[in-house]
Amino acid sequence: MVNVNNLSIKFNDTQILEDINFSVQNGEIVTLLGQSGCGKTTILRTIAGLQREHDGNICIGEVCVSSKEVYKQDREVGYIFQDYALFPHLDVEENISFALDKLSRKDRNKRVDELLEQFDIIPHRKKQIHQLSGGQQQRVAIARAMANKPKILLLDEPFANLDSQLRYKTKMWLKNLIKKYNLSAILVTHDKKEALSISDKIGIIHDKKLLQFDTTKAIYTKPINYYVANFLAEINILPIEIIKDFDIALSEEQIAIIEISKCKISNESSLFEVEIIDKSFCGEYYEVLIKIKSDKENKLIMIKSSLEQINLENKFYLNIKKEDIQIILK
Ligand SMILES: Nc1ncnc2c1ncn2[C@@H]1O[C@H](COP(=O)(O)OP(=O)(O)OP(=O)(O)O)[C@@H](O)[C@H]1O
Structure with missing residues (x-):
């Protein structure tokens, strides 16, 4: 010891x-x-x-x-x-x-x-x-x-x-x-x-x-x-837009984070319609940078997706679960 x-x-x-x-x-x-x-x-x-x-x-x-x-x-x-x-x-x-x-x-x-x-x-x-x-x-x-x-x-x-x-x-x-x-x-x-x-x-x-x-x-x-x-992990800091909609209260010292693997995009409607800002082919998946359309902070969110199931011609959305969001100190 x-x-x-x-x-x-x-x-x-x-x-x-x-x-x-x-x-x-x-x-x-x-x-x-x-x-x-x-x-x-x-x-x-x-x-x-x-x-x-x-x-x-x-x-x-x-x-x-x-x-x-x-x-x-x-x-x-x-x-x-x-x-x-x-x-x-x-x-x-x-x-x-x-x-x-x-x-x-x-x-x-x-x-x-x-x-x-x-x-x-x-x-x-x-x-x-x-x-x-x-x-x-x-x-x-x-x-x-x-x-x-x-x-x-x-x-x-x-x-x-x-x-x-x-x-x-x-x-x-x-x-x-x-x-x-x-x-x-x-x-x-x-x-x-x-x-x-x-x-x-x-x-x-x-x-x-x-x-x-x-x-x-x-x-x-x-x-x-x-x-x-x-x-230790690949994470996104969530924009205030999402935090408010999930009814999460944050103090001055806190931020809300989520693992990149828990963020998905699909054509399945949610509160957060998104647009793609950039995408890079990484072999098994694309790294996709998205932004919530209504987010005035213009905060970018990273997701990993094959993009196969998504029709990018139609509206598409960010799908995340409240239980996957973590509140931590800045
Ligand atoms: N004998 C020494 N005299 C002066 N400075 C030193 C000495 N040994 C280490 N340092 C300094 O102390 C700091 C820590 O060095 P250390 O080698 O422990 O870092 P490390 O975390 O192991 O880095 P790495 O991951 O690059 O190996 C560095 O800034 C280094 O330059």
Whole structure:
């Protein structure tokens, strides 16, 4: 289990992270999501003991490891770097055994053999790193990170260098590995689909703060504000015209949103006759920008539609359900 308590970090007087709090249970996968440069990697580095200057505390299991007191080699953390950080001058076997320098030669060889077998890389044991595919390099990096049987696995953009087929397989494989060994895993990505599909919990970082930290389902269905909602889902902000007609009351701080997938157009009459402003062919569907004809704000609404069932010569309408509308903070 990992607890991050009141973590704040400055680089050269610039505040990067402020008062970050979250915890990861054993067997749990937590993903930190946020735009490039928001501080995700810095959090992983701090937990691993690589970023030593910080305020606040990191606890691993029962032990609170202020970075200066418990060094990285004693933290029981396996870190898989974004570029894998394998040693190019060492072969696969040597890369893995590098992490096991505290063991006797006999025990080290035994553990390397176990890892090569477990991660299905026996045929590659004598290969140099440049002779491996991206997927094989990643397995070597994970084998090295797992060599000392860590309690915590930190993964920085683990799928970034893999093609889409391999991404899917690796995601399932990694999820099973984390659950099998009951690890606390923290994953960093800026890919929201990846985060939703692999995580038990998600944290959204923005403007130095952890805006929301919750189970995947809760954060998706009950985002605390527009930033979180827009980060995780494809949404429309509804124009006042619609809000009034649905008899929804909004305060100054609130907006009404709806997922793009819940917005349809058809020739079936509704209160909202629409016109098409633009459409783009995207293969399986068109992205269609529409506007409610009577909307004086001229707010554009995005929908995805095959446009097949619609006769665009006739009047057509926006069909949405009141129960699909969410009221959130701006
Ligand atoms: N050692 C350092 N010294 C000074 N600034 C740093 C240092 N490490 C990181 N930063 C800065 O801190 C900010 C956060 O960096 P970090 O790598 O944690 O972001 P990130 O969210 O992981 O980004 P990305 O998604 O692009 O990898 C960036 O502005 C970066 O330039």
